[in-house]
Amino acid sequence: MQIPIKRAIERVPGGMMVVPLLIGALFATFAPGTPQFFGSFTGALFSGALTVLAVFYVCMGASIDVRATPYILKKGGTLLFVKIAVAAVLGIVSGQILGELPVSGGMFAGLSTLAIVAAMNDTNGGLYMALMGQYGEPRDVGAYTVMTLESGPFLTMLTLGIAGLSAFPWQALVGAVLPLLAGMIIGNLDREMRAFLSRAIPVMIPFFAFALGAGLDLSRVWQAGLLGLGLGVAVVVVTGIPLYLADRATGGTGVAGVAAASTAGNAAAVPAIVAAANPAYAPAAAPATILVAAAVIVTTVLVPLLTAWVARRRAPGRVAEDTARG
Template sequence: MNIKKTIEKVPGGMMVVPLLAGAVINTFFPGTGEFFGSFTGALFTGALPILAVFFFCIGTTISFKATPYILKKGGALLFTKISMGALAGIIAAQFIGDDPSATVLGGLSVLAIVASMNDTNGGLYMALIGQFGKKEDAGAYSLMSLESGPFLTMVTLGAAGLASFPWQTMLGAILPLVLGMILGNLDKEIRELFSKAVPALIPFFAFGLGAGLNLNKVVEASFTGLFLGLGVIVVTGSALLLVDKLTGGNGVAGLAAATTAGNAAGVPAAVAAANPAYAEVAGSATIMVAASVIVTAVLVPFVVAWYAKRIDKQSNTKGNVLVSTNNPTIAKHR
């Protein structure tokens, strides 16, 4: 049976399918976790410990080594991505309100907006750069991967004046990632060991997050999530395109980064654990971020392919003009 291949046919399937499975069980059999208890019950309620391990494993994949170009490109894209998330959060707060539990448009919250814009789908970015972009731009993600986890979302919400977090909580949010980075850079074998665990952990924390959701709310939130995904592409894509060009790129890397990472679906729960004021909207925010993951994963490749074809056409047109200008026959009749 090709279960894995079937699941992967769904964009972000390894996260989305277990998430929905957990939501289905919680909706129709809400006492399942308590009924079985022990390890089975822990799967229904233990998303945060699994996320901690997940972010540690991601940290081991991040290399301290980076060329000046990678630092410039990755830093510019990272700063732009975070800045757009903060700006969108500030603007949204004017309409939704400063109350962390406030929502609008089918449960849309500031938390959902910031979390969906802050984190880039690294796998998709690398794939698109490999096909359409410059090879040196692929290395930019080594710095952009610092977006992973709830830390920068907490920083963004704090900087925007939308929340406050104790320094211990802020440190605790980034500590697993930093420890992973240190150990992964000190020992190549540690990096190889834990980096392999990253994809395997996704279904488990996704199921745990889904087990805290109710499908009656999921349907309403998912439609809003579709529009949120489009917003991520338009808002962050426009800014990243411009910044990419300003830093010597052709715009492909910027558009390729206009996505939402699958692990961003775990951010609302982590933020709510750090600040209970967000607990009420964490569930709907998780679904919206998950929907944004799917929307951006499906649409961004088409956007990048169209744009790459467009700039190639423009480049060929300029090349033909130069050839024509240097053609003696044409020059004779000018």
């Protein structure tokens, strides 16, 4: 007898991130003593998020081919620059208003500069590549090899520093990007190692998601309700418009730009890493994780709908071709 567990999880937007995160949060809310009770390897599963993420970024780096074609460099570089530039501007503005701490009360309770920057900085690569496979061209899919440089906490830390908030020691900044760089070196020196390590990327996601969820109390999740929805919509609108215009300006149809206007599942891990590097952000980490996770879900639903709409308007021939093939 076979139970389609994987298929069921993948029906949930961002399921491989969201479902394990929720399971971990259920333990944290209703059985918070579980990791201490069992200890050993079981306890390590609840508390090993940073370790698993370190391995994840090595594998992610190995998937990046530095010998990208000029088109891939232009397309991916443009989308990468626009995404992080928008996040930087918002980080500077919100940093002047909010500082490092989250909003303590009212309808914006839990919102922080950390949550805004983390949600805006990182594109959902799997979603982007799937949408480009359907509505774009193969070389558009390849553009994500450049955009993977968004992954990890480095750009978020850098943006927070640029915003004039609590700075990070240079060791923390370098340490945040070293696993990614190490993976890039290994993967580009040996294609077989790239293939070997790249296969582990999706496997890591549910494990670090579970460990992150184990630090979240669901009694606070209700606060993310409309605020989490609003943050997700803001990611699509605020990053989507500049990305669309940038894609058009570089000769594209705008489809790739809209497809990149999402929040990556692993972005939910960034607040915890940032807080570990600088305790000034510790109060914002837990609510930011919840808000970013909500943004992952919202953008995973909205971006495909908008991408399909733009594709019908800008590339009707390709959409008709795909429909005929399907």
